[in-house]
Amino acid sequence: MKGVDQLRRSDCHYAVASGEGFSFPEAVESGLGxxxxxxxxxxxxxxxxxxxxxxxQFAADACGRSGILAHVASEGRLPxxxxxxxxxxVVSYAGRREASEALAEAKSRGCAVGWISSAQIxxxxxxxxxxxxxxxxxxxxxxxxxxxSAFLGKNGRIGPRDEVEASLPGLKEYRDVLAGGSVxxxxxxxxxxxxxxxxxTDAIASARSWKAAFEPFCPMTFFGELTEFDHNEIVxxxxxxxFAGDLRMVVLRMSGGLPELDRTVDCMLEVLGEHGREVLxxxxxxxxxxxxxxxxxxxxxxxxxxxxxxxxxAWG
Amino acid sequence: MAxxxxxxxxxxxxxxxxxxxxxxxxxxxxxxxxxxxxGGSAISGIVAADCFMEAxxxxxxxxxxxxxxxxxxxxxxxxxxxxSGNTRETLSMYEAAFRQGCRIIAITSGGxxxxxxxxxxxxxxKVPAGIQPRQSLGYTIGYISSILRMCGCGDxxxxxxxxxxxxxxxxxxxxxxxxxxxxxxxxxxASVPVFVSSGPMQAVAFRWKTQFNENSKxxxxxxxxxxxxxxxxxxxxxxxxxxxxxxxxGVRERVRGFTESIGAGFVDVPAGGSCVFESMFRMxxxxxxxxxxxxxxxxxxxxxxxxxxxxxxKLASIIPPGGEERRWAAEAGSPNLCR
Numbered sequence: 001m002k003g004v005d006q007l008r009r010s011d012c013h014y015a016v017a018s019g020e021g022f023s024f025p026e027a028v029e030s031g032l033g034x035x036x037x038x039x040x041x042x043x044x045x046x047x048x049x050x051x052x053x054x055x056x057q058f059a060a061d062a063c064g065r066s067g068i069l070a071h072v073a074s075e076g077r078l079p080x081x082x083x084x085x086x087x088x089x090v091v092s093y094a095g096r097r098e099a100s101e102a103l104a105e106a107k108s109r110g111c112a113v114g115w116i117s118s119a120q121i122x123x124x125x126x127x128x129x130x131x132x133x134x135x136x137x138x139x140x141x142x143x144x145x146x147x148x149s150a151f152l153g154k155n156g157r158i159g160p161r162d163e164v165e166a167s168l169p170g171l172k173e174y175r176d177v178l179a180g181g182s183v184x185x186x187x188x189x190x191x192x193x194x195x196x197x198x199x200x201t202d203a204i205a206s207a208r209s210w211k212a213a214f215e216p217f218c219p220m221t222f223f224g225e226l227t228e229f230d231h232n233e234i235v236x237x238x239x240x241x242x243f244a245g246d247l248r249m250v251v252l253r254m255s256g257g258l259p260e261l262d263r264t265v266d267c268m269l270e271v272l273g274e275h276g277r278e279v280l281x282x283x284x285x286x287x288x289x290x291x292x293x294x295x296x297x298x299x300x301x302x303x304x305x306x307x308x309x310x311x312x313x314a315w316g
Numbered sequence: 317m318a319x320x321x322x323x324x325x326x327x328x329x330x331x332x333x334x335x336x337x338x339x340x341x342x343x344x345x346x347x348x349x350x351x352x353x354x355g356g357s358a359i360s361g362i363v364a365a366d367c368f369m370e371a372x373x374x375x376x377x378x379x380x381x382x383x384x385x386x387x388x389x390x391x392x393x394x395x396x397x398x399x400s401g402n403t404r405e406t407l408s409m410y411e412a413a414f415r416q417g418c419r420i421i422a423i424t425s426g427g428x429x430x431x432x433x434x435x436x437x438x439x440x441x442k443v444p445a446g447i448q449p450r451q452s453l454g455y456t457i458g459y460i461s462s463i464l465r466m467c468g469c470g471d472x473x474x475x476x477x478x479x480x481x482x483x484x485x486x487x488x489x490x491x492x493x494x495x496x497x498x499x500x501x502x503x504x505x506a507s508v509p510v511f512v513s514s515g516p517m518q519a520v521a522f523r524w525k526t527q528f529n530e531n532s533k534x535x536x537x538x539x540x541x542x543x544x545x546x547x548x549x550x551x552x553x554x555x556x557x558x559x560x561x562x563x564x565x566g567v568r569e570r571v572r573g574f575t576e577s578i579g580a581g582f583v584d585v586p587a588g589g590s591c592v593f594e595s596m597f598r599m600x601x602x603x604x605x606x607x608x609x610x611x612x613x614x615x616x617x618x619x620x621x622x623x624x625x626x627x628x629x630k631l632a633s634i635i636p637p638g639g640e641e642r643r644w645a646a647e648a649g650s651p652n653l654c655r
Contacts, residue, residue: 050542064385065386066386067385067386067387069348069377069385071375071377074518074540075515075540077369077370077515078370079369079372079376080368080369080370080371080470081373081375083373192550193553194508194552194556196535196537200381201380201381202383212546218547218548219547219548219549220537220544220552220578222537222543227354227380227381227382227405228355228358228380230354230355230624231354231355231356231358232355232356232450232526232529232530233525233526233529233535234529234624234627235529235622235623235624236529236530236532236534236535236536237529237623238623239533241508241534241535243506243507243555244507244552244554244555245553245554246553246554247508247554256381256382261382263634264405267630267631267634268627270630271623271626271627271630272623274626275623
């Protein structure tokens, strides 16, 4: 996987050749360029496991924006309507046992099936894409996003693919800015704490990505939705919670394109501030799909900042 | 309803449910159903959708936010639920549903949603005023279940009727001074709770999260086993309790193992019950009472939700609810009417 080449020392604050997340755009691009099969289907159901839930949620959200009903099967629980005419896509980069079980269940119901993995989780004829082994977490997620988008586009659902293709130039540009040292401050302080990441419901894959990216570095991580937060969780976060001083709240701020949504988030942050709650807000520019991809990429870069800095120091 | 304390509101949820389970009759021919709501109204949709999901031949999607999916149209039944009738996101979803030609059914105590529904000839499942939105769960689950039955999603009425006697007995246990609600409240009052579950109980864990935030005034989270147990196994600085809700022994033991590895408190809450619906509602009642118990043990009033009030005040000063009403003429035979 060709990532961003190591930049001149004078131009670069972070060693980028192997930093987690920095080759995410190229991973997405590779996925988009992969050969994918044609399938006929009416209904679409995506069952994903592990970090593949991030890419699958992104694809499902993109489907929704494009007018395609796509169900995300949490824990592999297929809906009652999944049957003849339904395509069940199972995504598991690592090749979890539950993924194979979900495929078998789908087949038993007469569903058409497809799978995406680095392992042989199903019959070869049902593979949508066999991914390379040994990818980093961020590259695996990126490649899955690309493959899912390509597959949907190949089969007449072009909206998601178009969104991802259009986002790539901006994503690479954003990556280059990050590689130059312009990473939002405060992210390295999340390590060892208990952070909760919040994003818009229609971009929830990004919050899920941040939760996953920080899992290796925190005792627990959580994610949640805006603006649902305003109707319940805001009460808890406005309280002192004195016995849990390690709680951290992070808002991944993107524009949903609706002024009332932006105003609601503004007012939410004001209320939290008035009740003494500090919130780390990270803004992402662009349309929702573009902003969400940037947020996913930054989650992996941000979680790996200390290691990148160590490498940079080691190079003297 | 005026003057009912929150414990009474929790108590009445079974009777509220029983009173709305048989609402409406006939069949609504549709391709899919969207359940539109926020907060307490959304939870009813989440719980109901989970009860029906694995058997329903009709797709059911819970929608939260300012818009509805572009694929929703004339063959979609949009259940638009807002207890107050003034929730901004829900009003926006109502407008979108109207614009996209969905068949709308409203659930509300009145407010702007009630006015719009009356103006547009939209059927309304009426909820009485004077209770906390989060405690209107019984009414709204009953209405939503009736609507899903009419839409061909299945019928849980039999399960509900068979469960009610057992649920009433369980409620009496929960209301006793030394019942499980009190013990759970005691175990959780000085920590941040994390509610962990699998399968249909995920909706219940979500309910517990919101109830502990609103009633107990503390941060609370919910997660599946996979979401929780993938984290680094180190001791957090703060005080946390992991609460397993459900009856799966494998999940229980894995969650217990994770909890021990991080030095957090572990609370196991077996659901019991003779069917999925009964298990879920047993746990809903338990969570409601336990969250109130935590508030009372900390000397807090469970009912007021001041930050939500503050937020609504800020938003009202910008645009009043319904202040951006569109003009929709109610027409006889409109596709927006569910007959």
